[in-house]
Amino acid sequence: MIRTQGLTRRFGDLVAVEDLSLEVREGEIVALLGPNGAGKTTTVRMLAALLAPTGGQAQVAGFDVAREPQAVRRHVGVLTETPGLYRRLSAWRNLEFFARLYGVRDPRPNIERYLVLLGLWERRGDPVGTLSKGMRQKLALARALLHEPAVLLLDEPTSGLDPESARSVREFIQELAGERRAVLLCTHNLPEAERLCSRIALLKTRLIALGNPEELKGQLFGTKVLVKLANPKPDFLQGISLPFVKEARLEGPTLAMRVEEPERHNPILIRRLVELGAEIQYVTQEERTLEDVYLELVEGEDEA
Amino acid sequence: MRLKELVAKEWEEVFKIRLVLFSSLFMPLLLAGLAAYLVWQGRNLPQEAIGAQVALFNTALMYFMVLPVMIPVTIAVYSIVGEKEQGTLEPLLATPISDWELFLGKALAAILPALALTWGVFGLFLAAVWVMLGGVPGMVLSAPWLLSLLLLSPLLALLGVLVTMLVSSRTTDPRAAYQFSGLAVVPALVPLIVYSARQAAVNLFLVGLEGGLLLAVDLAAFWLAVRLFRREEILTRWK
Ligand SMILES: Nc1ncnc2c1ncn2[C@@H]1O[C@H](COP(=O)(O)OP(=O)(O)OP(=O)(O)O)[C@@H](O)[C@H]1O
Ligand SMILES: [Mg+2]
Numbered sequence: 001m002i003r004t005q006g007l008t009r010r011f012g013d014l015v016a017v018e019d020l021s022l023e024v025r026e027g028e029i030v031a032l033l034g035p036n037g038a039g040k041t042t043t044v045r046m047l048a049a050l051l052a053p054t055g056g057q058a059q060v061a062g063f064d065v066a067r068e069p070q071a072v073r074r075h076v077g078v079l080t081e082t083p084g085l086y087r088r089l090s091a092w093r094n095l096e097f098f099a100r101l102y103g104v105r106d107p108r109p110n111i112e113r114y115l116v117l118l119g120l121w122e123r124r125g126d127p128v129g130t131l132s133k134g135m136r137q138k139l140a141l142a143r144a145l146l147h148e149p150a151v152l153l154l155d156e157p158t159s160g161l162d163p164e165s166a167r168s169v170r171e172f173i174q175e176l177a178g179e180r181r182a183v184l185l186c187t188h189n190l191p192e193a194e195r196l197c198s199r200i201a202l203l204k205t206r207l208i209a210l211g212n213p214e215e216l217k218g219q220l221f222g223t224k225v226l227v228k229l230a231n232p233k234p235d236f237l238q239g240i241s242l243p244f245v246k247e248a249r250l251e252g253p254t255l256a257m258r259v260e261e262p263e264r265h266n267p268i269l270i271r272r273l274v275e276l277g278a279e280i281q282y283v284t285q286e287e288r289t290l291e292d293v294y295l296e297l298v299e300g301e302d303e304a
Numbered sequence: 305m306r307l308k309e310l311v312a313k314e315w316e317e318v319f320k321i322r323l324v325l326f327s328s329l330f331m332p333l334l335l336a337g338l339a340a341y342l343v344w345q346g347r348n349l350p351q352e353a354i355g356a357q358v359a360l361f362n363t364a365l366m367y368f369m370v371l372p373v374m375i376p377v378t379i380a381v382y383s384i385v386g387e388k389e390q391g392t393l394e395p396l397l398a399t400p401i402s403d404w405e406l407f408l409g410k411a412l413a414a415i416l417p418a419l420a421l422t423w424g425v426f427g428l429f430l431a432a433v434w435v436m437l438g439g440v441p442g443m444v445l446s447a448p449w450l451l452s453l454l455l456l457s458p459l460l461a462l463l464g465v466l467v468t469m470l471v472s473s474r475t476t477d478p479r480a481a482y483q484f485s486g487l488a489v490v491p492a493l494v495p496l497i498v499y500s501a502r503q504a505a506v507n508l509f510l511v512g513l514e515g516g517l518l519l520a521v522d523l524a525a526f527w528l529a530v531r532l533f534r535r536e537e538i539l540t541r542w543k
Contacts, residue, residue: 048398051540078395080391080394084393084396100305143395
């Protein structure tokens with residue numbers, strides 16, 4: 001549904017996005033993650049045929065963004081970084097206007113549907129200027145959906161929402177992807193990306209990593225096995241100097257080890273420890289958060 | 305279709321602003337009233353004072369040349385700066401509206417009311433003069449006057465819009481945009497002031513000359529404004 005090859009955008013001398021190759025399939029939510037100025041919004045704008053790429057290509061909903069921009073616009077729903085609504089017009093009128101521009105013949109059923117789904121039905125007649133920030137954000141999301149686009153580009157959809165609203169919007173986005181749409185979601189909220197997205201693209205002008213959250217964590221840190229002992233002894237460290245143990249340390253009562261293939265090697269390791277007389281209380285896997293991964297990658301890129 | 309939607313939206317939005325309502329409804333009525341008063345003042349001055357009469361009549365006509373610039377400037381300032389200020393340009397440009405439709409929609413939303421109001425209050429002015437004087441003076445119901453209204457007004461309205469478009473793309477402050485765009489009123493004033501100073505009535509030569517000049521300036525401004533109204537330009541260069 002979205003496919004880019006070597007997508008690049010320069011502003012004069014500044015390279016905002018460089019050589020981005022990415023694919024988002026039908027029914028999939030992919031997170032576009034990256035620090036401020038990483039080029040997320042620029043990417044969204046290129047995919048929405050708002051900005052022309054200065055290099056590379058992108059197909060969105062089957063159309064080329066550079067050659068068939070109008071077709072792309074017809075099939076894409078965009079939630080822009082700021083809601084961008086007419087403050088003096090009512091919520092309903094805002095949606096109606098945009099729906100008509102998208103060529104929706106009778107927008108009423110969809111306007112009603114999305115206003116109800118997003119909890120804005122009661123406020124439909126109020127001027128947008130009198131709505132709260134979160135309500136405007138939701139209204140802008142509704143606007144992105146009126147023409148039932150196959151591809152959704154959401155630039156920070158939950159920024160500025162209270163936890164409850166953020167959650168309802170997240171659930172809503174999940175349903176949308178369930179309706180066989182492709183969703184690209186820019187966010188700074190790592191737990192959100194982890195919960196919602198099947199894959200994460202880490203962008204910092206260039207694509208620095210791509211994969212599902214588990215893969216990213218594994219790729220970066222390997223997995224650490226933690227064994228909590230009732231009788232920690234430095235002797236155990238010598239006892240387990242096996243070829244597949246890459247690193248072993250005793251941290252208080254816990255033996256922390258990095259092994260090549262945990263699922264195959266852990267049983268051997270544990271048997272060995274038991275033979276050495278270790279009294280094992282717990283065996284766990286070290287939890288790395290997506291935040292660790294993110295910071296590691298982004299900072300690593302800085303040094304490079 | 306999209307054009308109609310856009311124009312309807314512009315009117316709905318912009319006429320909710322008090323300043324716009326004021327300058328597009330109250331000002332035309334006020335100026336038409338003043339014009340009628342001037343014509344009444346100059347109704348039967350003696351032959352020696354013909355110069356004064358001409359000046360009064362020219363000033364009356366000038367009011368009807370100012371209106372078609374002032375109204376579109378006011379509307380366009382708010383319809384363009386307002387769009388920037390509310391951050392609606394990006395979602396607007398994300399729709400399949402063409403650059404042309406956007407440009408034309410903004411222009412028509414400002415020009416159409418300007419012409420309708422100018423011609424409307426000119427009709428009221430004629431009626432008022434007719435009532436007050438029992439007839440309309442020949443100098444008023446003359447070819448130069450009527451041509452000014454039919455030919456120069458649209459050209460002036462176009463100039464007002466185009467200048468506002470150029471200025472508004474560079475600022476987010478409606479007041480500043482308003483002040484700079486107001487300069488578009490100069491071509492409406494200068495020729496009539498010059499003629500009045502020479503105590504000469506507007507004639508077809510003046511109307512033709514001004515029409516030609518306005519057309520040239522309009523074309524140049526149009527060329528520039530169309531270039532400004534490209535998606536890429538709007539998103540990356542407008543401040
Ligand atoms: N119109 C423009 N003209 C010049 N430079 C631009 C323009 N738009 C974006 N840039 C630059 O491109 C880079 C990427 O910006 P972009 O807005 O895409 O970042 P982002 O990842 O969305 O950041 P954020 O998380 O802050 O929203 C930045 O260095 C920015 O200054
Ligand atoms: Mg951004």
